[in-house]
Amino acid sequence: MSLIEITEVRKSFGTTEVLKGINLDVEAGEVIAIIGKSGSGKSTLLRCINGLETITDGSISVAGAQLLDDEVHLKALRLKVGMIFQQFNLFPHLTVGGNVMLSQTVVKKTPKAEAEATARKMLERVGLGHRFDAYPDELSGGQQQRVAIARALAMQPTALLCDEITSALDPELVAEVLAVVRELAAEGMTLLMVTHEMKFARDVCSRVVFMHQGRVHEIGLPEDVFANPQTPELKQFLGVS
Ligand code: ADP
Ligand code: MG
Numbered sequence: 001m002s003l004i005e006i007t008e009v010r011k012s013f014g015t016t017e018v019l020k021g022i023n024l025d026v027e028a029g030e031v032i033a034i035i036g037k038s039g040s041g042k043s044t045l046l047r048c049i050n051g052l053e054t055i056t057d058g059s060i061s062v063a064g065a066q067l068l069d070d071e072v073h074l075k076a077l078r079l080k081v082g083m084i085f086q087q088f089n090l091f092p093h094l095t096v097g098g099n100v101m102l103s104q105t106v107v108k109k110t111p112k113a114e115a116e117a118t119a120r121k122m123l124e125r126v127g128l129g130h131r132f133d134a135y136p137d138e139l140s141g142g143q144q145q146r147v148a149i150a151r152a153l154a155m156q157p158t159a160l161l162c163d164e165i166t167s168a169l170d171p172e173l174v175a176e177v178l179a180v181v182r183e184l185a186a187e188g189m190t191l192l193m194v195t196h197e198m199k200f201a202r203d204v205c206s207r208v209v210f211m212h213q214g215r216v217h218e219i220g221l222p223e224d225v226f227a228n229p230q231t232p233e234l235k236q237f238l239g240v241s
Contacts, residue, residue: 003028004060011044027190033200033222034195049067050161081160081161096123097132103151128150141170162191178197210234
């Protein structure tokens with residue numbers, strides 16, 4: 001059994017089908033890069049995996065539990081699968097520590113002292129242990145995104161979904177965020193990341209998924225996908241011919 005099993009998943013918005021039968025099994029500890037043109041369905045796929053969108057057909061299971069469309073299951077799923085977005089979405093009126101504690105105390109009902117200890121530990125992990133009492137607007141974009149990663153980690157997720165988490169950052173801030181992701185990968189975290197950082201995908205990921213028009217168009221080891229693309233669509237996307 002794989003950690004995440006995605007079987008014949010379809011997703012429509014109205015009459016437009018944006019996921020057209022996705023099959024993907026992700027093993028525990030795998031780091032998967034999802035690449036593809038804008039509009040190919042990458043974000044929708046991640047949003048389906050953590051239950052932010054309801055799938056139209058097919059099935060998704062995480063750690064053996066099927067994603068069913070009811071509140072109890074969705075809540076359990078979101079506890080298991082963390083998600084980080086392009087926009088950091090930190091609460092500006094809460095401190096860094098407060099942001100990392102919030103979902104623990106609200107969603108998990110973790111006692112405050114324990115939530116604080118976890119928050120400090122996770123902030124330490126992303127190199128921001130010393131900024132517990134700072135406010136988000138006192139931090140750089142790269143630091144804010146690292147806080148968002150700490151916030152996701154504080155929920156002790158089984159897997160982490162990252163949707164273009166460096167795309168809103170100034171170029172000089174990208175590396176510090178990727179360094180944190182690289183460390184998580186080395187520690188064995190299961191990661192699915194939509195990314196434009198091809199070098200990172202090549203270096204760190206176990207497999208690369210190329211999405212095109214709502215389908216997994218090519219999938220393989222980074223060295224194969226990047227060095228030996230099979231389809232005209234992937235060749236065009238990578239700018240090779
Ligand atoms: P990507 O992340 O690869 O750029 P998305 O998953 O965001 O692609 O979008 C895939 C397609 O689904 C696009 O055509 C987009 O317009 C459409 N789409 C995404 N979300 C919605 C929505 N909530 N309602 C209607 N259409 C949507
Ligand atoms: Mg997207």
